[in-house]
Amino acid sequence: MSRYRGGIGQWSWMFHRITGVGVLVFLCLHILDTFLIVLGPEHYNAIIAWYRHPVFRVSEVGLFACVLYHSLNGVRIILFEAWTGLVRWHRQMFYVQMAIFAVCMLPVTYLMLRPVFGR
Amino acid sequence: MATSSALSSAYGRPKPTGGLELWSWVFMRVSGLLLLVLALGHLVIMHLINSVDAIDYDFVARRYIGWFWRSYDLLMLVLAMVHGLNGLRVILDDYLHQPVQRRIAAWLLYGIGGALTALGIVAVVVFQPPSSVGVP
Numbered sequence: 392m393s394r395y396r397g398g399i400g401q402w403s404w405m406f407h408r409i410t411g412v413g414v415l416v417f418l419c420l421h422i423l424d425t426f427l428i429v430l431g432p433e434h435y436n437a438i439i440a441w442y443r444h445p446v447f448r449v450s451e452v453g454l455f456a457c458v459l460y461h462s463l464n465g466v467r468i469i470l471f472e473a474w475t476g477l478v479r480w481h482r483q484m485f486y487v488q489m490a491i492f493a494v495c496m497l498p499v500t501y502l503m504l505r506p507v508f509g510r
Numbered sequence: 511m512a513t514s515s516a517l518s519s520a521y522g523r524p525k526p527t528g529g530l531e532l533w534s535w536v537f538m539r540v541s542g543l544l545l546l547v548l549a550l551g552h553l554v555i556m557h558l559i560n561s562v563d564a565i566d567y568d569f570v571a572r573r574y575i576g577w578f579w580r581s582y583d584l585l586m587l588v589l590a591m592v593h594g595l596n597g598l599r600v601i602l603d604d605y606l607h608q609p610v611q612r613r614i615a616a617w618l619l620y621g622i623g624g625a626l627t628a629l630g631i632v633a634v635v636v637f638q639p640p641s642s643v644g645v646p
Binding site: 418455502 | 525539542543545546549550553558561563565566567587597598622626627629630633636637
């Protein structure tokens, strides 16, 4: 990965790329597993059962986090482009973005991982 | 404009001045906002309102009796694949500099990406729920 001037701008940009590629890779696999629905219940149910494995459940929380980060960061980029004056508050805006991210991910993680702990 | 170029280099891709690249730039923003609703909505519906314990063949079959969720999935699929492939193209352009490398990468990207998108469209459009589903 290229590194430029460092700081929040560079890291948020790098995470935008990493989460984007990650979601694209999952989407490609998800198309393949979903296609099995055409072949019948025995094939589709067999592959979907994988999603209930604890390792997959943790990965699904990671997928949720990637989509949420990429969405929030994308909105921040659009806001900057629409109102260039906002660049003065770029640090604060990133902190707000990450606060929203954390507030969303706490209940999401709890709800999605609850079955792993038998609740 | 000094502010906007400093901003672009720090945050997003510089806005192209015209042609296909401008359309690509606009598409990424419009599809991104639509996908924010569609993809996050999909995750909330599948993982929070329902869960992977509830999803199976019958679940999908019941969902696909009507046209609403089929259209939702179809729109999300096409927007996400074009958005993702176009994003990967922009990333690859940063790392591949020789024209021959870019050509091979583009062929692979559009070939594999196009085939997967077509496969997804076929699944959403062709799937017929068995007649037993939906009968109480």
